[in-house]
Amino acid sequence: MITKLRIHLTEHFPFLTHKKLLLAVSGGLDSMVMAHLFSQLPFKIAIAHCNFGLRGEESDADQAFVKSFAEKHEIPFFHTRFDTQSFAKDYKLSIQLAARELRYNWFAELLQQKELDYLVTAHHADDNLETFLINFSRGTGPEGLTGIPGKIGNIIRPLLPFSRDEIETYANENAIQWREDSSNASDKYLRNKIRHHVVPLLKEINPSLLESFSNTSSYLQQAMSMADDASRIVYRKVVTEESHQKKINIGELLVLPNYKAYLHSWLAPLGFTAWEDIYHLVHAQSGKQVFSTHFRLLKDRDFLLLAAVATENPTELYIEKGVGEVNFPLKLSFRKVNGISDAPNTVIFADEDLLHFPLILRKWHEGDDFQPFGMKGQSKKVSKFFKDEKLSAFEKEQAWLLCSGDDIVWIVGLRQDERFKIQHKTQNILQITLHNETSISP
Structure with a gap:
């Protein structure tokens, strides 16, 4: 032996x-x-x-x-x-x-x-x-x-x-x-x-x-190896990986004769076990979801969205005047500038004299409204804005608001509020930047 x-x-x-x-x-x-x-x-x-x-x-x-x-x-x-x-x-x-x-x-x-x-x-x-x-x-x-x-x-x-x-x-x-x-x-x-x-x-x-x-x-192991190879090839065609989630294209998935097998291959290692619920999810209404211990799968229009179950984070952060940078829960920097320039949605320029400190960084609440930049005097529900921007449920959960008192200054990474924009009489310009690794893409 x-x-x-x-x-x-x-x-x-x-x-x-x-x-x-x-x-x-x-x-x-x-x-x-x-x-x-x-x-x-x-x-x-x-x-x-x-x-x-x-x-x-x-x-x-x-x-x-x-x-x-x-x-x-x-x-x-x-x-x-x-x-x-x-x-x-x-x-x-x-x-x-x-x-x-x-x-x-x-x-x-x-x-x-x-x-x-x-x-x-x-x-x-x-x-x-x-x-x-x-x-x-x-x-x-x-x-x-x-x-x-x-x-x-x-x-x-x-x-x-x-x-x-x-x-x-x-x-x-x-x-x-x-x-x-x-x-x-x-x-x-x-x-x-x-x-x-x-x-x-x-x-x-x-x-x-x-x-x-x-x-x-031995034969079964060889067959499983072939199936794993096929699963990886299909994954690259059907799944898009983003910073906070993975998006499974339902239309691309359903043209596959064995789509259930592919879902099992991708999701079983993540602890999912409610397979009938998962298979039904592709035909369910948006908003339906299935959980494993650490992950969840959400139906959102034409996609199944996969993300980790959110951990508990602080729901509010107070930012005093003069603070140059915060690193959690988002990485934001604050600096005074002499003028404004074209900038992506990860940067805003606000009239510092219109802001009431400390600023509040918080999660959005049902009923929140703001005046989207470019829509003078017109209010809009944050929830309606999210819907128009076609944000998924995951992206809504990840959204943060930068507020001056009860007023929203910025839906961070998405849209500034009209009331705090720079005008010809503005004397103190505050540039606020969301660093790219934490930006939100609608």
Whole structure:
């Protein structure tokens, strides 16, 4: 087995040469064989063990067992203990999901703190098959049918080519001891039900099941790679990236026979799961939206707009007279000038003597009105101005008003108010500039 592992590492993990590895070792058969194998290979390794505190003395005995192995082989050993049940209750997770969250977060911290390069786990061919069957039984996209990846980020799984039988045979031949987790005998968890009842039946039907599954998994991965290539090509044609959002052209999208698949490919990595709602969004009225934890997708006329969920920012900022620059929430500069010139909508010239300080930088409110530059004596609702300018809901949310008391001086980056413009009698001209990286484009 060690010869087969050496060849596999050389062919698929050549980048591991001279790297420092952290082995995730529970004390069970798979991880103890992994630890034994890597202790014979020319790598700098350390061992990490998680005590989830779920089986009382049995969990403590697992920790002591792994620690003893590490000390015997002079391998650095790190361990931690979690209150898994409390964590699961607090975050409304199953015990399995809570344990996964806890251990991978801790592993990531260890890699950084101890300056280690990769985490190594002992997932093998049977685990891969079980994961496929779990995903298949629950319903999944194509990515859920390609099995466990051999490498994802800084996590590697070099035992995936090996079956559980191979691993156990190696352990027996080399007198490797391991700890049996009593919970593995229970059918309480879906994985155990599949392991104990479904997989044996499938292996009875096809004795070469693992090899057949490996081939199928390889074909699916190749198909997914082709689909990813197509997704990137279509993305460049259909999606426009702007500073605060991405715009998906619905007309261009709907001419594609598989537009739902493209939406899934683009949005699934962002945490979206309400697929039927998303698919219906292309035909919905403007203003309808779907959320993930950190992003939202909004129907706005002929586009689907994708943006991050807004974080809480100050809703008002007071700017005293004489201030030269503010940097948050927008970057604005203020300076006195002797004259005016043609300028983009990111610059205005105001009569400083008409301004009441401190100026107020704030979000717009329903009912706000102003006198648009060039429309002397005519008021207009800010909301109507936004509509006429065809601003999306996202762009409206990003809009800021610079105010003198209750009067709007500038819808920042869009339109100045007529009442504060420069006239022939103006003596003090204040140039106010919105720097380009924060400008708003209608």
